[in-house]
Structure formats: structure tokens, C-alpha cells
Amino acid sequence: MLEVRSLSIHFHRYARGLRRTVLTPVVDLDLKVSAGEVVAVVGSSGSGKSLLAHAVLGILPSNAHIEGEIWYKGQLLTPERQAAMRGRRIALIPQSVSFLDPLMRVGAQVLRAAQLSGKNRHSAAAQRAIFQRYQLPLEVERWYPFQLSGGMARRTLVSMAVVGEAELILADEPTPGLHPEVVQETLNHLRQLADEQRGVVLITHDIQAALQVADQIAVFYAGTTVEIAPVTAFSGKGEGLLHPYTQALWRSLPQNEFIPLPGMQPSPQDLPQGCLFAPRCPLATAECTAERPTMRAIAQNQVRCIHAQG
Amino acid sequence: MNILRYLIKKLLRLILLLFTISVLSFTLVSLSPIDPVQAYVGAEMMRIGPEQRQRIAERWGLNDPPVVRYMRWLSSLMRGDLGTSAIYNQPVSQVIRQRFFTSLGLMGTAWVLSGVLGFLLGVLSGARAGSWVDQIIRFYAYLLASTPAFWLALLLLIVFAVFLKWAPVCCATPPGVLPEQVTFAQRLHHLVLPALTLSIIGIANITLHTRQKLITILNSDYILFARAQGENLFGLIWHHGLRNIALPAITLQFASISELFGGSVLAEQVFAYPGLGQATVQAGLRSDVPLLLGIVLFSTLFVFTGNALADILYHLIDPRIRLGVES
Known part of the structure; x- marks a missing residue:
């Protein structure tokens, strides 16, 4: 359904004086999502994962420069095609209530989302139906976003994404700082959407949340996907995981060995020449620092490491 | 109820503001070199002797201390009397x-x-x-x-x-x-x-x-x-x-x-x-x-x-x- 091929995003900006710096928060990213599947993109906060969603929708800021290809249902996405698909075929579930217009009634915003999704004639009915589906009381229609509780806000944001007939849902960090029950509810909603044969991309820093609902987990490190593995590989001592970063990440979880990985991710302003993980990698060799590894398919996994073996 | 309290607060603030402005501007005018008698009489000033001038000043209370003059002006203000304009000869x-x-x-x-x-x-x-x-x-x-x-x-x-x-x-x-x-x-x-x-x-x-x-x-x-x-x-x-x-x-x-x-x-x-x-x-x-x-x-x-x-x-x-x- 969605296929992202070596996507890179650069930002040019002027630092002190007139020195131009280039930020590259996304580097050679690959991702594949099929209908009926939840693919979680897991990476640390503030590492530019959201940009992936914005790039797929074509709503990056104007100073962003994109390389690579994004394919949707066999069509290469151009800015024109993206404009036609935003809200209709591809929908976003944003992070928080701050993504709702603070001065517009909730009902009107959901209605507007329905209209934009192409349900012009039936938008009012669609809005009512989606309220019912997500158990939003009718009076919420007349509320303003600041009156919504955390759970209601989440349900509203989900309902805005699916009020139309979007086939691909991009959920960007949909569970930050929420009550565990609300997190669970939101994750269930995403699972349901996938079970209705939609494709769902869950962008999150919360690996626990990802493990609960995802079919595939793409591990995001320093702007790229270092490994894409089926959720079943994330078990035991991580024998099914092939990339040294993914293994280290798995070992660092509290319920596993709880061993932190020393060092820090490279800054998007100053990326290493070769493999992005090489500076922290126990297996790094001269070859690793010379050239960036490409994605390789090994068993069920996709790995960006020359040392990985099944 | 809240809007009423809000309005009363605004009104109090206005009164305080007007009072402050009145004190400030009165002080400034008092310190300025303006001579009210001369301003009133204008070009006819040459024809008026110092005694006459003194009498007008006394009648207007110009020799009183500033605080007394301010209080007098303020009490007229309270009654809605802003005085008479010298140049337009109207209230x-x-x-x-x-x-x-x-x-x-x-x-x-x-x-x-x-x-x-x-x-x-x-x-x-x-x-x-x-x-x-x-x-x-x-x-x-x-x-x-x-x-x-x-x-x-x-x-x-x-x-x-x-x-x-x-x-x-x-x-x-x-x-x-x-x-x-x-x-x-x-x-x-x-x-x-x-x-x-x-x-x-x-x-x-x-x-x-x-x-x-x-x-x-x-x-x-x-x-x-x-x-x-x-x-x-x-x-x-x-x-x-x-x-x-x-x-x-x-x-x-x-x-x-x-x-x-x-x-x-x-x-x-x-x-x-x-x-x-x-x-x-x-x-x-x-x-x-x-x-x-x-x-x-x-x-x-x-x-x-x-x-x-x-x-x-x-x-x-x-x-x-x-x-x-x-x-």
C-alpha cells in the first residue's frame, strides 16, 4: 500500500552570520506498509519521526528538501497527487489537542474533516456516525477543544482521521503522556482500523505500545530505519533481532536486561560518513565507517547492517 | 455576577486613572510659566496696571497654595464644572x-x-x-x-x-x-x-x-x-x-x-x-x-x-x- 524508498529530508538554514548549515533529520529511510497491517516506527523523541508522516502527506515546510520516492498503491506520489490524497485517502492522527483549532467547535471541526474527505453531501451524517462509533456524546459537538478530556480529545482526533474513507492512517505519537486506559483505548482503535483493511503507521517513542498492536516494527535511528522486523522477533533475548542497535535497544528495556547503550545519537547536523550507528557499534569495522549500508532482507527482517546474518 | 464584578473593577481603575492624571497635569500646568491672567487678558495686557492684575489674581485665588487650588478645581470637577475656556468664551x-x-x-x-x-x-x-x-x-x-x-x-x-x-x-x-x-x-x-x-x-x-x-x-x-x-x-x-x-x-x-x-x-x-x-x-x-x-x-x-x-x-x-x- 505504502512504500517509502530511501527517503531523505534536508533542511537548509542560516546559522550565525551567513553560514549555511544543512540538517538531515531523515536519511535513506525505507518503509513498507500493507493493507490490514500496523507498522510501528519506533525511535527516540525529537528524532524527526514526525517528518516521515509530513513527507508522505506532502506538508513539509517550504525550506525542506526531499530525496527518494514515496509510492502509494503503485503510484509514485507527486505533490499534486499528495494534495489530492490528503484527508481523502491518507489521513493523519496528530499528537495532541493543540492540533485542533482552539476557537472552533469540535463538531464543526469533525464536520469540516468530513467535507474535506469528500463526503460533501453526507458530511453531517458521517460526523454523527463517527461520534457514535467513538462514543463521543452528542453535546461534545458544541464544545471547544479546551473543554475536552484527554480521552475525548484522542477519540476526536481519531474520528477526524477516519470520518472519511482514508485507507492509510498515519498516527503520529498518538499516546503521549496519557492515562494507561486511554493509551490502551487508542491502541485498540488503531488495531481496529487495521483489521478493517486499512494500513496504519504508528509513529511512537513508546516501544511497549508498539509491541501491543503492531505487526511490524521499524526501528528508527538517527533518521533512518535500521531494522524492520515482525513483532514476534521482539521476544526472549532478542535472538530474532539482527541489527546491533535493535538488540541493544531490546536489552536496555527494564523488563529485559536493563543495560543502557553508551553514547548518543549523532546530530542531524553532523552525521557520520558511513553507517549512522558505527560510532556506537561494538561490531564496527573500517568498512562500516566508509560507506552507508543498504537495507538487506534476511529471513523475515530487513536490516541495514553489513555484519548481520540470519 | 462575574461580569458585574469585572465592570466594577474597571470603573474603580478608571477613577484612579482620572485622579492620577488630574494631579499630574495640574502639577505640570502649575509648574509651567503660564500666567493665567495674561492668558485671559491677552493683548490688552499693556493697559492693565500691576494693582489690577493683582486684584484679578486674588479674585481667582491664584495666590493660594497649589493644594488649595487643586482642591477647588477638583470640587468643581465633581460638580461637572470644568470651568470656562478663555479663548472660546464658553464653558x-x-x-x-x-x-x-x-x-x-x-x-x-x-x-x-x-x-x-x-x-x-x-x-x-x-x-x-x-x-x-x-x-x-x-x-x-x-x-x-x-x-x-x-x-x-x-x-x-x-x-x-x-x-x-x-x-x-x-x-x-x-x-x-x-x-x-x-x-x-x-x-x-x-x-x-x-x-x-x-x-x-x-x-x-x-x-x-x-x-x-x-x-x-x-x-x-x-x-x-x-x-x-x-x-x-x-x-x-x-x-x-x-x-x-x-x-x-x-x-x-x-x-x-x-x-x-x-x-x-x-x-x-x-x-x-x-x-x-x-x-x-x-x-x-x-x-x-x-x-x-x-x-x-x-x-x-x-x-x-x-x-x-x-x-x-x-x-x-x-x-x-x-x-x-x-x-
């Missing part, structure tokens, strides 16, 4: 009323025009930030923001009144015509240039503020989400932009009343438009202390009312404040 309150109504048409026109045009230009400029349209509008706004009102007034006067002869050179009505016989069209004709001056000056400020606010909004999270839903630029402005800049625009529009008042002083002077602004200049130049103090207090009240209205409207319109208070 100050009457002068202010007449002059204010003349100015009101001028300021009102300029207020509406600069508000509407400034808002439209600001939206246009902010929506296409960085484009050539934006560059032109911004250039125009910066140019006007740094143009003195009186200079622009003179320029318009030279071009439209002197060279093109489209507009009259002075005044609010044609000279030599009785006030009852002046037609509405004539009044309008005399209003055009001063109102244009004030509007043009006011536009720049409102345009630049509106533009900045719209740019901030267009960079917000909810605009990003609206774009993700497929909203185009027009839809973004129409459904979210206008709604969100309306509130700051209202505040700005009412806050601009004080600037408008300042501008009208200069514009009226250049066009010899007999409004409150011109009276202020006259009162100052000819040392008409009661009128000057009266106008100071009146303009305080006027500007305060403008700001208070903006504040109250904000409370009534913004759901976050309105409903936040209720719940």
Missing part, C-alpha cells in the same frame, strides 16, 4: 462637546477605513508571506509607519487641494456659509482629505500587526493538521485564520483609538478642521488652562473607554474566557 464642557462631535465623524471614518483596509492588507500579506505581494505591502506599511501625520497631511493638501483642486483647502464647512445651510455633501467633501490622512497613517500599524499574527497562526499545529486534512490556503485562512486573528484584531482596533486621537491633533491642525485636536493645539498655544486640562481628562476617558471596550468584547467573544469563567 469648557460645551467646547469639548461641540469639538468632539466634529472630530467624531473624522475619527470614525478613519477608524473604520484603517481597520478594514489594514486588516485586509494584513491578511493578504500574511497569507502570501515572502511573495512579491507581501514585499510591496510591507514596503508600503513601513514607509507609512515612518511618515509623520502632519507631513502626509501637507502632501495631500498640496496635491489634491492646491494642484488638482479636488478638495477644499481648509475647514469642516465652506467659509461664509451658515452652519444650517451646509449640505451633507459639502461636509463630506471637507472630510475627505483629513479622514484620508488619518486612515493612511492608521493602516500601516494594523496591517503589520495582522500580518504577523496570521503568520504565527499559519505556523501552528492546528494549521498543520488542517493541511493534513486537505485544506488549501484559502480554506486555511477562511476556516481557521480569520477566526483566530479576529480577537487580536479587535483589541488592536480599539487600542488604535489612542493613536487616532494623537493623529487627529496633527491632521486637524494642518487642515484647520475645527475638531477636538485643533482645540487642543489652540488651548496649548494660547495658554487656555481650563480647556487644556478639560481635554486631557476627556481624552483619558476616551482612550480608556476604547481599551475597556476591547477588553470586554474579548471576554464576550473568546470561548476560552467566556466558558472558562462559567465552569
